[in-house]
Amino acid sequence: xxxxxxxxxxxxxxxxxxxxxxxxxxxxxxxxxxxxxxxxxxxxxxxxxxxxxxxxxxxxxxxxxxxxxxxxxxxxxxxxxxxxxxxxxxxxxxxxxxxxxxxxxxxxxxxxxxxxxxxxxxxxxxxxxxxxxxxxxxxxxxxxxxxxxxxxxxxxxxxxxxxxxxxxxxxxxxxxxxxxxxxxxxxxxxxxxxxxxxxxxxxxxxxxxxxxxxxxxxxxxxxxxxxxxxxxxxxxxxxxxxxxxxxxxxxxxxxxxxxxxxxxxxxxxxxxxxxxxxxxxxxxxxxxxxxxxxxxxxxxxxxxxxxxxxxxxxxxxxxxxxxxxxxxxxxxxxxxxxxxxxxxxxxxxxxxxxxxxxxxxxxxxxxxxxxxxxxxxxxxxxxxxxxxxxxxxxxxxxxxxx
Numbered sequence: 001x002x003x004x005x006x007x008x009x010x011x012x013x014x015x016x017x018x019x020x021x022x023x024x025x026x027x028x029x030x031x032x033x034x035x036x037x038x039x040x041x042x043x044x045x046x047x048x049x050x051x052x053x054x055x056x057x058x059x060x061x062x063x064x065x066x067x068x069x070x071x072x073x074x075x076x077x078x079x080x081x082x083x084x085x086x087x088x089x090x091x092x093x094x095x096x097x098x099x100x101x102x103x104x105x106x107x108x109x110x111x112x113x114x115x116x117x118x119x120x121x122x123x124x125x126x127x128x129x130x131x132x133x134x135x136x137x138x139x140x141x142x143x144x145x146x147x148x149x150x151x152x153x154x155x156x157x158x159x160x161x162x163x164x165x166x167x168x169x170x171x172x173x174x175x176x177x178x179x180x181x182x183x184x185x186x187x188x189x190x191x192x193x194x195x196x197x198x199x200x201x202x203x204x205x206x207x208x209x210x211x212x213x214x215x216x217x218x219x220x221x222x223x224x225x226x227x228x229x230x231x232x233x234x235x236x237x238x239x240x241x242x243x244x245x246x247x248x249x250x251x252x253x254x255x256x257x258x259x260x261x262x263x264x265x266x267x268x269x270x271x272x273x274x275x276x277x278x279x280x281x282x283x284x285x286x287x288x289x290x291x292x293x294x295x296x297x298x299x300x301x302x303x304x305x306x307x308x309x310x311x312x313x314x315x316x317x318x319x320x321x322x323x324x325x326x327x328x329x330x331x332x333x334x335x336x337x338x339x340x341x342x343x344x345x346x347x348x349x350x351x352x353x354x355x356x357x358x359x360x361x362x363x364x365x366x367x368x369x370x371x372x373x374x375x376x377x378x379x380x381x382x383x384x385x386x387x388x389x390x391x392x393x394x395x396x397x398x399x400x401x402x
Contacts, residue, residue: 017310017314021303022307025218025303028216028217032213033212034224034228036076037160037231040230041228041231041257042157042160043157044227045227045258046074046153046160047261047262048258048264050149050152059258061145066127068127069126071120078162080110091104091106091107118151121157122147128145128150161224164213164216217268219268222260222264222302223260226261226305226306226309229310230257233309236313238323239316241323256305264302267299267302271295
């Protein structure tokens with residue numbers, strides 16, 4: 001959304017952003033690289049996998065300021081879970097032998113890390129009530145999570161949407177191809193083979209891995225985008241300013257993100273069940289496809305909700321830019337005022353300088369008089385001390401009588 005139009009009509013803005021969000025989701029890719037989701041956004045998205053009672057408890061904890069264990073980021077938990085599943089599946093496919101032992105060992109190590117993360121999250125004494133009285137009090141306040149609910153929440157956090165990891169081999173291949181593109185283009189420039197070199201460079205460029213975030217499917221893309229927009233809006237200085245206090249009261253971002261997650265998870269599950277039913281019962285495929293097409297309206301609504309968040313994010317970017325300009329204008333106005341005050345005091349400074357010069361002239365005149373008197377005294381003293389005295393006459397004897 002970097003191609004923002006400053007004076008874009010609202011209708012065109014909505015259409016443009018809706019098209020962009022839909023394009024990203026359908027291709028499972030968001031332009032550029034993006035920061036991991038915050039813990040708050042990940043928890044709201046995880047709530048989409050939970051039952052209504054647990055969601056209400058999480059909302060109550062959020063309103064009461066009761067935090068949950070962070071595990072240094074839930075995106076890494078998702079990657080750890082995916083890697084464990086991939087390694088375990090690969091080990092199961094291999095024949096018994098040395099290679100399988102390596103994969104089995106790696107799977108065991110990853111499983112240990114997952115169990116340690118689960119213990120840290122589900123049994124943290126700093127975040128959950130430990131005594132009977134404390135648990136009763138938390139239940140009364142609606143903020144107590146039972147062990148089963150914590151386990152379900154941990155399992156939901158293992159599905160936190162994250163960009164797919166780029167394999168090391170792909171990174172290395174991209175680096176090598178990038179160098180090759182540059183060299184082919186440079187060496188062929190200005191030679192008879194320039195056209196052929198340009199075509200070769202273009203062919204190599206198409207093979208370089210794209211530097212964009214990719215996702216497992218359109219649902220993960222939509223959820224990650226919604227979580228990123230939540231973080232963008234929540235941390236916006238404009239959104240948290242006094243000017244938008246009414247808008248903040250009208251839109252509960254955490255609740256909106258949770259509802260988007262609930263509907264997205266439900267839609268993905270229903271479409272998966274319909275696809276499984278169509279595979280197992282080919283005769284019922286036409287009817288099942290009709291039901292699946294009916295659910296596309298739900299997808300359109302979800303895209304529209306995320307696009308609405310994206311529109312707010314775009315508008316906040318414009319507001320923040322305007323606020324920066326206003327701060328610069330205020331500083332400039334303050335400078336102008338201070339310059340005017342400084343210039344306005346010039347008359348006073350001129351009078352003060354004239355008065356100081358007048359005093360200086362008086363001091364100079366007095367100093368001249370003192371210098372003349374000092375020279376005269378020195379002359380008189382020199383004349384007195386230079387007179388010849390009779391032999392044997394001391395200075396006391398030379399004094400007049402009386």
